Amino acid sequence: MQAGLNFDGYEMGTFYDEMFEAPGVPRPGTKLLLDKLRSLPPNELLTRQAAAEKVFFDLGITFSVYGHEQGTEKIFPFDIVPRVIEAREWNILEQGLKQRIQALNLFLDDIYHDQKILQDKVVPRDIIETSAGYFPACQGLNPPLGVWCHITGTDLIRDENGEFHVLEDNLRSPSGVSYVLANRQVLKRTLPQVFSASNVRSVDTYPSQLLEMLHSIAPLRQNQPSVALLTPGVYNSAYFEHSFLSQQTGIELVEGADLVVHDGYVHMRTTKGLIKVDVIYRRIGEDFLDPQVFRPDSLLGVPGIMEVYRQGRVALANAPGTGVADDKAVYAYVPAIIKYYLDEDPIIPNVPTYICRDPKQMEHVLANLDSLVVKAANESGGYGMLIGPASTKAEQEDFAAKIRHDPRNYIAQPTISLSRCPVIVGDHFEGRHVDLRPYVLYGNDIQVIPGGLTRVALTKGSLVVNSSQGGGSKDTWVLGR
Amino acid sequence: MLSRDADAIYWMSRYLERTSNIARFLDVNWHLTLDVPEENGEQWRPLVVTTGDHEDFQARYPEQRPEDVLFFLIADSRNPNSILSGLQSARQNAFSVRNSIPTEMWEAVNVFYHYVKDTCARPETIIREPERFCAEVKWRNLMIGGIASDIMANDEAWRFFNLGRLLERADKTSRIVDVKYFLLLPSLDHVGMALDHVQWAALLKAVGGFQAYRHTFGRINPSKVVQFLILDHDFPRSILYCLTEAQQCLHDITGTRIGYFSNPAELQMGQICSGLSYHTIEEIFEQGLHEFTDDLQMRLNVLDRAIYETFFSRFPAIDQSQQQ
Numbered sequence: 138m139q140a141g142l143n144f145d146g147y148e149m150g151t152f153y154d155e156m157f158e159a160p161g162v163p164r165p166g167t168k169l170l171l172d173k174l175r176s177l178p179p180n181e182l183l184t185r186q187a188a189a190e191k192v193f194f195d196l197g198i199t200f201s202v203y204g205h206e207q208g209t210e211k212i213f214p215f216d217i218v219p220r221v222i223e224a225r226e227w228n229i230l231e232q233g234l235k236q237r238i239q240a241l242n243l244f245l246d247d248i249y250h251d252q253k254i255l256q257d258k259v260v261p262r263d264i265i266e267t268s269a270g271y272f273p274a275c276q277g278l279n280p281p282l283g284v285w286c287h288i289t290g291t292d293l294i295r296d297e298n299g300e301f302h303v304l305e306d307n308l309r310s311p312s313g314v315s316y317v318l319a320n321r322q323v324l325k326r327t328l329p330q331v332f333s334a335s336n337v338r339s340v341d342t343y344p345s346q347l348l349e350m351l352h353s354i355a356p357l358r359q360n361q362p363s364v365a366l367l368t369p370g371v372y373n374s375a376y377f378e379h380s381f382l383s384q385q386t387g388i389e390l391v392e393g394a395d396l397v398v399h400d401g402y403v404h405m406r407t408t409k410g411l412i413k414v415d416v417i418y419r420r421i422g423e424d425f426l427d428p429q430v431f432r433p434d435s436l437l438g439v440p441g442i443m444e445v446y447r448q449g450r451v452a453l454a455n456a457p458g459t460g461v462a463d464d465k466a467v468y469a470y471v472p473a474i475i476k477y478y479l480d481e482d483p484i485i486p487n488v489p490t491y492i493c494r495d496p497k498q499m500e501h502v503l504a505n506l507d508s509l510v511v512k513a514a515n516e517s518g519g520y521g522m523l524i525g526p527a528s529t530k531a532e533q534e535d536f537a538a539k540i541r542h543d544p545r546n547y548i549a550q551p552t553i554s555l556s557r558c559p560v561i562v563g564d565h566f567e568g569r570h571v572d573l574r575p576y577v578l579y580g581n582d583i584q585v586i587p588g589g590l591t592r593v594a595l596t597k598g599s600l601v602v603n604s605s606q607g608g609g610s611k612d613t614w615v616l617g618r
Numbered sequence: 619m620l621s622r623d624a625d626a627i628y629w630m631s632r633y634l635e636r637t638s639n640i641a642r643f644l645d646v647n648w649h650l651t652l653d654v655p656e657e658n659g660e661q662w663r664p665l666v667v668t669t670g671d672h673e674d675f676q677a678r679y680p681e682q683r684p685e686d687v688l689f690f691l692i693a694d695s696r697n698p699n700s701i702l703s704g705l706q707s708a709r710q711n712a713f714s715v716r717n718s719i720p721t722e723m724w725e726a727v728n729v730f731y732h733y734v735k736d737t738c739a740r741p742e743t744i745i746r747e748p749e750r751f752c753a754e755v756k757w758r759n760l761m762i763g764g765i766a767s768d769i770m771a772n773d774e775a776w777r778f779f780n781l782g783r784l785l786e787r788a789d790k791t792s793r794i795v796d797v798k799y800f801l802l803l804p805s806l807d808h809v810g811m812a813l814d815h816v817q818w819a820a821l822l823k824a825v826g827g828f829q830a831y832r833h834t835f836g837r838i839n840p841s842k843v844v845q846f847l848i849l850d851h852d853f854p855r856s857i858l859y860c861l862t863e864a865q866q867c868l869h870d871i872t873g874t875r876i877g878y879f880s881n882p883a884e885l886q887m888g889q890i891c892s893g894l895s896y897h898t899i900e901e902i903f904e905q906g907l908h909e910f911t912d913d914l915q916m917r918l919n920v921l922d923r924a925i926y927e928t929f930f931s932r933f934p935a936i937d938q939s940q941q942q
Contacts, residue, residue, distance in 0.1 A: 196721070197713070197728040371714050383717035390717045395620050408624045408774060408871065408929040 153556040166223040173331040214609030233484030245285040270460025287454040295556035315378035338587035344385035350580035362415035398441035423457035588613035625930035630711035631782030641755035693738035788860035796911040845899040882924035
């Protein structure tokens with residue numbers, strides 16, 4: 138290969154590399170991709186990387202760096218070299234995700250009804266009752282089909298041996314699926330030859346599957362229900378996604394002020410007066426959903442909507458209250474939850490987790506802060522974290538105080554060296570840590586979109602991949618065979 | 619469709635049309651000054667009057683040089699009617715309805731906005747030679763209009779898009795006629811002189827109607843030009859043409875037959891259109907051209923408020939039903 142971008146001198150380090158099994162030796166699933174990339178003329182990859190970034194910019198798939206209008210706009214960083222997952226690996230993940238989501242839904246339904254699992258002391262009652270995601274107001278609700286969590290984005294990581302683990306469950310309103318679809322569209326334009334030769338499984342059916350799922354939970358199960366996506370509005374960081382999904386599915390994109398409860402039903406304010414809404418895909422937290430039930434100061438929601446929901450006259454996806462199951466302290470019990478409801482062992486293991494609520498485990502955590510990752514149970518987006526090996530003594534002391542003050546709210550896990558992918562850095566490739574967030578839909582049945590969002594930690598050596606912490610993404614290719 | 623979305627599309631379209639009108643007018647004026655050497659920026663100030671921001675301009679630009687006018691109308695972010703501000707507002711509106719307009723339209727508006735924003739960051743080049751910039755603004759607007767007519771479903775969104783565009787255009791054409799009459803013509807002695815001809819022709823060019831006028835009337839005759847701009851049945855920027863098309867949009871939205879009304883917007887629109895449709899140019903001159911445009915402007919404002927109340931205001935619908 139001539140001058141320009143190539144893999145000469147690419148260092149795998151001691152990590153599991155998604156593309157190479159040994160220096161210069163591609164994994165079976167990436168061989169074709171690598172051959173294609175190597176056959177491109179010098180500098181072609183960089184040209185295409187720039188072209189892909191321009192597509193994102195022109196389509197406005199960007200975020201403002203300083204404030205809304207004044208500042209520079211940047212695209213969500215994107216690397217055009219895809220991450221490949223082989224078919225047999227994927228098939229296991231798919232089974233594992235279905236198993237997990239099924240169990241978590243049974244758990245949610247139990248928690249908000251009989252609480253058998255608490256009576257049987259499989260999960261400690263106080264963990265549930267002190268969870269910020271647990272809403273007593275949701276007790277006794279009966280979501281259509283008995284499904285609470287219709288849309289899930291589960292975070293998976295691969296350790297240094299290449300084994301997948303569940304890092305966390307996102308059961309409230311997980312974002313990112315629009316980037317999966319947008320990345321794919323852009324990549325098809327950017328690397329069409331490589332793409333067509335590789336037998337990549339399609340992700341483009343997601344909007345149709347989402348729409349069908351939303352239709353399936355409509356009250357009265359009518360054929361053409363009226364569906365809306367409820368967004369906090371244009372200033373929300375996930376607004377692009379809300380708008381994109383609305384456009385791809387044809388459902389209305391509404392803000393709280395567009396909706397009103399009238400005559401026992403939820404309606405939209407339209408140019409032709411009020412029109413009834415049957416299903417709402419909510420992308421705002423349940424605590425903002427209804428000021429009459431949750432936070433009274435919320436202006437984002439719809440006064441009275443919970444009563445309509447309780448009466449079964451509108452369906453909400455996800456159901457309010459699902460957050461109790463993605464509390465990081467509850468996470469530690471998911472293997473037990475799977476066993477309890479399904480009598481099966483988990484197909485995808487958890488990352489070993491210490492629960493600081495348990496005094497013995499807390500002592501262990503406090504004694505090993507420099508080697509563990511500590512997480513606040515109710516935070517997301519990479520906030521409220523201590524990454525032990527990368528932390529200072531002062532940060533560790535700060536966290537020790539926080540843990541002692543509120544042990545319930547902290548868990549700790551061994552530092553896992555996430556697997557790495559090559560990404561374009563200037564004029565060469567460097568390895569960066571990645572995770573994977575596949576998306577799961579649950580209506581009449583459970584469907585997993587083949588692939589998901591591969592998030593990339595763009596800072597050298599960093600293990601934090603969240604977009605709110607400066608992460609980027611890659612297209613994820615699940616091979617068909 | 620959602621009231622909020624209808625509102626955003628209507629305003630997106632109005633702002634875009636506004637930028638196009640400013641660009642057209644600036645461009646023509648610039649060419650005019652190349653043909654007819656001016657004194658003291660006399661030919662530039664009227665442009666500011668057309669947009670209705672004369673006072674703001676005077677207060678902030680005491681010297682009122684031609685380059686001040688250009689900057690004020692193109693790149694001044696403190697002027698809400700500058701091309702830059704217009705694009706910003708258009709894009710903001712487009713952003714909030716990105717899901718209800720074709721992706722191509724959003725992309726066109728977004729790329730347009732970035733072009734204007736980047737170019738306005740270096741205003742010297744535009745002010746020295748506004749032609750390229752103005753041409754770009756006009757072309758991009760034509761392209762967005764093309765997207766609307768070629769790939770948008772002819773649904774409510776499309777009708778609100780057209781409604782906004784047509785009303786803005788009618789409004790601007792009437793301002794242009796007014797300004798020409800009062801400011802480009804300081805004295806009646808000028809009428810019929812060579813300079814006068816150039817200016818009336820320029821006016822036609824400003825609305826892109828010079829060729830259409832030539833085909834219809836041939837010689838440049840001030841009262842024919844005014845007639846052409848106000849009452850022509852075939853020229854898509856004449857006031858009457860814009861308003862009757864806008865009326866059609868409005869009635870397509872509600873399904874009410876033209877000639878009847880079911881809401882305040884249709885009532886106002888019907889009154890404006892019938893007034894205009896059954897007046898001759900002689901009657902308009904008799905009333906006084908300025909009085910006529912003044913009255914029209916006032917009616918257009920009332921119409922705009924009626925449209926807001928009828929379709930965009932999110933509260934009346936529920937308030938009324940709760941009172942029952």
